[in-house]
Amino acid sequence: MSQFFDGLAEILEISPADVTAELDLTQQAWDSLAVVSAIALIDECFGITVDGAALAKCATVQQVQDLVDAKLGK
Amino acid sequence: MGDLAQGYRRVSGARIAGVVAAVPSRKVTNEHFVPAFGESGVAEVTKVVGVLERRWTDEAQTTADLCFLAADRLLSNLGWERNSISALIFISQTPDYRLPATACELQGRLGLSSACAALDINLGCSGYTYGLWLAMTLAGQTPNGRVLLLVGDTISKTVDPSDRATATVFGDAGSATAIEADLVAPPAHFVFGSDGSGSRRLIIPDGCFRVDAALPESFGQRDRQKLFMDGPEIFNFTLRVVPQCVKEVCSQSGRAQTDIELFLFHQANAFMLRHLAKKMKLDATKVPMNIERFGNVSSASIPLLMVTSVADRIRGENIPVLMAGFGVGFSWCAAIIEFSKPRVVELID
Numbered sequence: 001m002s003q004f005f006d007g008l009a010e011i012l013e014i015s016p017a018d019v020t021a022e023l024d025l026t027q028q029a030w031d032s033l034a035v036v037s038a039i040a041l042i043d044e045c046f047g048i049t050v051d052g053a054a055l056a057k058c059a060t061v062q063q064v065q066d067l068v069d070a071k072l073g074k
Numbered sequence: 075m076g077d078l079a080q081g082y083r084r085v086s087g088a089r090i091a092g093v094v095a096a097v098p099s100r101k102v103t104n105e106h107f108v109p110a111f112g113e114s115g116v117a118e119v120t121k122v123v124g125v126l127e128r129r130w131t132d133e134a135q136t137t138a139d140l141c142f143l144a145a146d147r148l149l150s151n152l153g154w155e156r157n158s159i160s161a162l163i164f165i166s167q168t169p170d171y172r173l174p175a176t177a178c179e180l181q182g183r184l185g186l187s188s189a190c191a192a193l194d195i196n197l198g199c200s201g202y203t204y205g206l207w208l209a210m211t212l213a214g215q216t217p218n219g220r221v222l223l224l225v226g227d228t229i230s231k232t233v234d235p236s237d238r239a240t241a242t243v244f245g246d247a248g249s250a251t252a253i254e255a256d257l258v259a260p261p262a263h264f265v266f267g268s269d270g271s272g273s274r275r276l277i278i279p280d281g282c283f284r285v286d287a288a289l290p291e292s293f294g295q296r297d298r299q300k301l302f303m304d305g306p307e308i309f310n311f312t313l314r315v316v317p318q319c320v321k322e323v324c325s326q327s328g329r330a331q332t333d334i335e336l337f338l339f340h341q342a343n344a345f346m347l348r349h350l351a352k353k354m355k356l357d358a359t360k361v362p363m364n365i366e367r368f369g370n371v372s373s374a375s376i377p378l379l380m381v382t383s384v385a386d387r388i389r390g391e392n393i394p395v396l397m398a399g400f401g402v403g404f405s406w407c408a409a410i411i412e413f414s415k416p417r418v419v420e421l422i423d
Contacts (some may be wrong), residue, residue, distance in 0.1 A: 020311075029105070030193075032306060033305075035305075035306045036305050036345070037345065038215065039309050043313055043349070044353075049313050052292070052304065052305075052307045052309070053290070053291060053292055053306070053307075056241045056292075056306065
């Protein structure tokens with residue numbers, strides 16, 4: 001998980017310590033460029049692709065995690 | 075969507091004799107976009123997409139003009155008689171007119187024989203590799219067959235200047251490739267496919283004959299006469315398709331991925347290309363890029379790579395090269411072609 005959180009921190013250009021499940025993405029630069037980067041990150045960390053529109057709508061890191069878990073069938 | 079089926083074709087009896095690409099002289103650097111998107115807005119897109127400068131046509135210059143310049147130079151430098159060309163294929167999504175076919179007008183401008191077949195094909199990112207498949211097939215079927223493949227786009231004319239995702243990314247370019255019959259040429263291998271479920275993810279909805287096409291939610295309130303690109307969905311498409319078709323064309327040609335000397339990918343986005351190369355475990359030195367100098371030039375990206383980043387290698391060595399075009403349609407085509415020292419490899423700058 002730390003690889004995923006570290007990757008998100010790099011995409012959002014914030015400190016890894018600030019990336020928590022509760023992090024409010026609506027207060028971050030969560031735009032189409034960030035979404036494209038996150039698709040690559042999720043592919044790298046979990047070997048899956050997730051729907052771009054659904055990812056763009058995620059308001060927290062937890063919701064991104066839920067999207068990944070749903071795709072992984074967890 | 076499940077696994078995407080891949081079509082395979084093997085083409086014998088034809089080779090690439092030469093290639094010339096032409097870019098407009100007008101250079102547009104990232105400074106141009108600062109008033110519209112701000113310093114940080116431009117920096118963000120540069121970090122991901124990787125474009126530092128691109129060439130744009132002025133209002134009067136079209137794709138056909140760029141392809142004409144490239145073709146005229148190519149025919150002269152090859153020493154090919156104009157009446158020896160049996161077919162001209164023009165592939166573009168930015169033709170001169172809705173009708174007639176731009177290829178017909180180019181036949182006249184280039185002074186080709188009236189016995190020359192001339193046709194347009196509407197494809198973008200995958201257009202060059204599709205064009206090679208058609209041109210090599212046609213040339214290989216005719217003794218002394220010579221086919222002129224003209225491929226290019228001027229996407230800068232289609233973007234909304236206030237849409238950062240497209241305005242900053244695209245450049246303009248045209249190209250001409252000469253294909254000739256050659257009975258002893260090594261076979262070329264092509265793997266291609268289409269997925270129409272993605273047709274409205276990269277689209278200019280209005281301006282032809284369908285009215286009120288339903289568009290995805292991500293289209294929002296954009297101008298229907300301008301280019302729309304759903305970046306995340308296109309990225310997902312490339313992740314699904316590109317590694318699979320690269321693997322397939324290698325396997326069909328009987329080559330290991332490590333036997334390939336150069337991977338010439340459509341220059342869509344630097345971040346995406348780096349990710350794809352890593353995912354496919356390719357040696358990064360075999361995956362040249364020129365998107366930083368020219369932007370995404372749509373169908374012309376692979377021939378433009380051939381005459382810039384890898385021109386010396388293509389001129390000087392007999393090497394197996396893998397090319398892959400993928401995008402608008404969705405459409406894709408990967409090819410493995412063994413170059414045998416084309417006589418002309420030039421950029422008109």
